Amino acid sequence: MVAAGLEHGIDPAVVLAGTDLVAADLERPAALVATWMEARVAGNLAGSVADPAAVGLRLGSRFHLSTYGVAGLALLSSPSLQAAMQFAKTYAPLMPALCQIRQSLRSGRATVEIDGSRLMDEARPLLLARDLSATLLAVREVIGSQLHLTSLDVSFNVTDLEIWQSTFGIAPRRGASRTAYTFACPWSTDPLPQSDTHVCESATAECHELLSARRASNTVANRVLDRLWSAAPDLPGIRELAAALLTTERTLRRRLAEEGTSFRKLSDHVRFSIAIDLLESGGASVQQVAGHLRYGDTSAFTHAFRRWAGVSPRAFRRGQS
Incomplete structure (x- = not known):
């Protein structure tokens, strides 16, 4: 997909946005690309052609x-x-x-x-x-x-x-x-x-x-992350996601707790990663980032970002410049 993007004059960084991947990663034979990353790349490419x-x-x-x-x-x-x-x-x-x-x-x-x-x-x-x-x-x-x-x-x-x-x-x-x-x-x-x-x-x-090896490493948390990334920025609630995984909300919460995490932590991880990517790119305002992540207002996003990063979105962006 990165090669297809280049054929259309699209920079690899645009196609890989939001995945934590860089073009050099794709040259490594042993590199593993998660399902959600591939879905994100497909969405980026589709939006650029x-x-x-x-x-x-x-x-x-x-x-x-x-x-x-x-x-x-x-x-x-x-x-x-x-x-x-x-x-x-x-x-x-x-x-x-x-x-x-x-x-x-x-x-x-x-x-x-x-x-x-x-x-x-x-x-x-x-x-x-x-x-x-x-x-x-x-x-x-x-x-x-x-x-x-x-x-x-x-x-x-x-x-x-x-x-x-x-x-x-x-x-x-x-x-x-x-x-x-x-x-x-x-x-x-x-x-x-x-x-x-x-x-x-x-x-x-x-x-x-x-x-067998892949199934052994396919934790519930990874399956939840795959679903969240595939749906981003319209993240599903835990009840909807549990139904997609053919389980109950209660069982999903328990399984995630057994793996040392929670649905909120995983959802926050996805939102924070997207926010960081948008803020670092410099192309979107804080208000636009908040809207992209489906926050009702900028203050709610700013409050959440402070909880994730310890600083406001604007302070984070100044620190990157």
């Missing part, structure tokens, strides 16, 4: 299976398309998509649905288009040939029909209730061109270890 969906399509076309790591190897060496789709479902956290991917195989027809309902509004069209394009590219590379769609539905505004036609080989049905595509695949259980049982089993075992 004229046609976010078209940019998303081009981004998705760069997601070759070689960029998936060992998960890509497992997909390529799967015994059949049906097996590859099941692998993608089981190991979804190892895939590059930020949207939820739903897939089904019925009566020789496959449907792939891209659900971006949990994403912040400004990033949704870009990420829906990106993941739509990326999943289709993955299927094409797995089967080793072109794929002809029978339908393509999009739930967001599409302006550049030419790029959609060239990417999918079919015009999208705009204004649909969902974002999805379908294709005929009576051959879904046939052997794939690069099928290799030994390679697939070895790659799948490694993916299992990676997924």
Whole structure:
């Protein structure tokens, strides 16, 4: 996404704003980028280009299976398309998509649905288009040939029909209730061109270890932070967030307390980080920062900022100059 921004003349600092990342961090092979950071970057990029969906399509076309790591190897060496789709479902956290991917195989027809309902509004069209394009590219590379769609539905505004036609080989049905595509695949259980049982089993075992390690480090606090950052600046309340995590408010409070934190601390961390980023950039007034963070008035924001930083927003900005 940073590279796409550069192609549109957008400084990397603008695309990475609010993430604590700098361009040099992305050059480190071992660097880990949290989900909320990627969602924030997508929102920044979407807000800086004229046609976010078209940019998303081009981004998705760069997601070759070689960029998936060992998960890509497992997909390529799967015994059949049906097996590859099941692998993608089981190991979804190892895939590059930020949207939820739903897939089904019925009566020789496959449907792939891209659900971006949990994403912040400004990033949704870009990420829906990106993941739509990326999943289709993955299927094409797995089967080793072109794929002809029978339908393509999009739930967001599409302006550049030419790029959609060239990417999918079919015009999208705009204004649909969902974002999805379908294709005929009576051959879904046939052997794939690069099928290799030994390679697939070895790659799948490694993916299992990676997924287990990721789940072990996936604390409740980190999951809450991911949700808060994805929704920022319109942070959800604890009741809404608990429902999104399929738990109760009481249980969420208890789990966070067990990890030595609280919902208020995590919410304050997100607001403080955004405030610092805006104040340091120098482009927004204190009143504008307060409005961006959805405070009813500047005094309420100033009071909260004093609690976080020990100084007022104006004093903090003077100290940075």
